[in-house]
Amino acid sequence: MNGDHLIELKHLQKSFGPQRVLRDVNLEIRRGETMVIIGTSGGGKSVILKHCIGLLQPDGGEVVVDGKVISSKDHIDVKTIRKRMGMLFQGAALFDSMNVGENIKFAVREHEKQHSEADLDRIVAETLHMINLNPDFRFKMPSELSGGMKKRLGLARAIALKPQILLYDEPTTGLDPITSDVINDLIIDMQAKLGATNIVVTHDMVSAYKIADRIAMLLDGRIIFVGTPEETRATSNPYVQQFILGQRKLGAETD
Amino acid sequence: MESSRPPDPVPASAQPIWALILDSVGSLFLRFIRILWDSLSDQIARIGEVILLFLRIVKRAPWFFVNPSLTLEQLIRIGVSSLPLVMVISFFIGAVSAVQAEYQFRGFVPSNYLGTAVCKLVVIESGPVLTALVLAGRVGSAIAAQIGTMKEKEELDAMTVLDLDPLRYLALPRLISGILAFPLLVIISDFLSIVGGWIITTLVLNVTTATYVFGLRFLFQPYDVVISMVKAMVFGGIVVLMGYYHGLSAGAGAKGVGQASMRSVVSSCMLILIVDFLIVYIAY
Numbered sequence: 001m002n003g004d005h006l007i008e009l010k011h012l013q014k015s016f017g018p019q020r021v022l023r024d025v026n027l028e029i030r031r032g033e034t035m036v037i038i039g040t041s042g043g044g045k046s047v048i049l050k051h052c053i054g055l056l057q058p059d060g061g062e063v064v065v066d067g068k069v070i071s072s073k074d075h076i077d078v079k080t081i082r083k084r085m086g087m088l089f090q091g092a093a094l095f096d097s098m099n100v101g102e103n104i105k106f107a108v109r110e111h112e113k114q115h116s117e118a119d120l121d122r123i124v125a126e127t128l129h130m131i132n133l134n135p136d137f138r139f140k141m142p143s144e145l146s147g148g149m150k151k152r153l154g155l156a157r158a159i160a161l162k163p164q165i166l167l168y169d170e171p172t173t174g175l176d177p178i179t180s181d182v183i184n185d186l187i188i189d190m191q192a193k194l195g196a197t198n199i200v201v202t203h204d205m206v207s208a209y210k211i212a213d214r215i216a217m218l219l220d221g222r223i224i225f226v227g228t229p230e231e232t233r234a235t236s237n238p239y240v241q242q243f244i245l246g247q248r249k250l251g252a253e254t255d
Numbered sequence: 256m257e258s259s260r261p262p263d264p265v266p267a268s269a270q271p272i273w274a275l276i277l278d279s280v281g282s283l284f285l286r287f288i289r290i291l292w293d294s295l296s297d298q299i300a301r302i303g304e305v306i307l308l309f310l311r312i313v314k315r316a317p318w319f320f321v322n323p324s325l326t327l328e329q330l331i332r333i334g335v336s337s338l339p340l341v342m343v344i345s346f347f348i349g350a351v352s353a354v355q356a357e358y359q360f361r362g363f364v365p366s367n368y369l370g371t372a373v374c375k376l377v378v379i380e381s382g383p384v385l386t387a388l389v390l391a392g393r394v395g396s397a398i399a400a401q402i403g404t405m406k407e408k409e410e411l412d413a414m415t416v417l418d419l420d421p422l423r424y425l426a427l428p429r430l431i432s433g434i435l436a437f438p439l440l441v442i443i444s445d446f447l448s449i450v451g452g453w454i455i456t457t458l459v460l461n462v463t464t465a466t467y468v469f470g471l472r473f474l475f476q477p478y479d480v481v482i483s484m485v486k487a488m489v490f491g492g493i494v495v496l497m498g499y500y501h502g503l504s505a506g507a508g509a510k511g512v513g514q515a516s517m518r519s520v521v522s523s524c525m526l527i528l529i530v531d532f533l534i535v536y537i538a539y
Binding site for chain 1: 412
């Protein structure tokens with residue numbers, strides 16, 4: 001393995017019934033970078049993320065995280081690797097039956113037994129501070145929160161265990177432009193504070209240009225382009241141009 | 256010169272009516288067999304999945320001692336919350352049993368045996384079975400809906416990502432609570448059914464308390480209570496397991512969650528009656 005690459009996807013293939021979602025995905029993610037994966041809705045971007053964290057097993061190919069294959073049948077290493085990862089789900093996936101504080105504390109309490117309840121309360125307050133929220137929010141139930149706040153709290157829960165790899169599934173989808181920008185700033189902020197490697201799946205190009213070190217485009221189950229935001233803007237690849245310009249037809253003029 | 260042209264097929268209208276009917280019945284029968292086979296093989300696969308799920312939960316049993324509070328919480332949710340429903344139903348089951356027994360016995364069986372009939376019916380059958388059937392609707396469907404919604408909202412994935420095993424934190428406490436709560440509920444149900452029978456026999460059927468109690472004690476066997484408790488524990492396990500399994504296999508959206516709830520109730524009720532027969536057959 002190249003020492004610079006923290007995550008490697010090698011010839012990844014995945015089908016759901018007759019539908020082949022990933023045909024041959026090859027992608028390397030460098031340590032400490034923010035890799036944004038763009039592509040059409042339903043194209044398999046979230047499926048890639050779920051392979052990276054071991055929620056899905058590929059039909060073919062390998063997922064290598066920090067030199068360890070986590071996609072083999074016995075996947076012994078998945079649990080070890082998972083403890084170093086955090087994930088923000090598309091709908092935040094907060095535990096509805098728990099308040100905000102409990103959502104953040106739950107995993108910390110189970111994995112770091114040395115903490116007292118006072119320590120856990122301090123961790124909750126610190127985590128909420130990191131995502132620029134008042135500590136009083138810990139008493140609210142998820143049903144009382146707006147979409148943007150749920151996303152921020154999903155992020156708070158993901159970072160409470162100080163992960164080295166953060167996965168974001170459509171972090172700005174369904175949010176207004178201003179709240180989206182708040183989330184973008186948080187993603188950049190988390191990278192600076194935690195030094196984490198980020199993989200972000202989105203089809204929001206404003207967000208992609210703002211947060212990405214590199215952008216990869218998924219089309220028809222394959223990564224067809226990888227480049228910096230500048231390279232993405234300047235590429236002559238017609239499929240990437242079609243996507244970033246939001247054209248309905250390949251090579252069409254924008255209205 | 257003779258023509259080598261093959262003969263024309265007989266037009267459908269020219270076929271005798273009995274051949275047409277036979278053809279239709281035959282194709283319908285084949286279709287029925289195919290649907291039956293598909294359904295049967297699907298059910299066998301599902302039984303395999305349920306057994307596998309049960310074994311995976313049992314493998315995590317030692318974790319019960321690490322997080323007993325989770326089980327206690329479920330015990331309250333399954334047991335205490337179901338209590339009012341079980342109490343009302345049990346009381347009336349006892350009352351109906353007494354009225355029916357009196358009607359059936361009238362004229363040739365002395366009223367001394369009214370208590371015996373109520374006690375036997377309640378302890379052996381109606382206590383565990385009816386309580387379990389009612390709780391399949393209340394507890395099983397609630398578990399299926401909750402797990403199905405958690406799956407739909409990616410909460411189960413979120414738990415897995417946080418290395419919080421859903422089987423350990425969700426399935427195990429519910430299964431243990433079901434196995435523990437059902438026998439307790441059945442004991443309460445048996446008691447209230449007997450009380451219901453007593454109130455009706457003394458107030459409406461003009462039977463004295465002493466006669467009713469004589470009947471209760473006559474032919475009473477502790478073995479019946481033991482079998483009743485065994486049934487309750489097994490039924491508790493079935494209801495929780497079916498709820499969890501159907502929640503996990505719920506389809507997308509409100510429709511998927513609704514169907515999962517419905518399937519959990521239907522499969523629980525079927526299994527309760529089948530297993531009831533097996534236990535009775537083995538035990539008696």
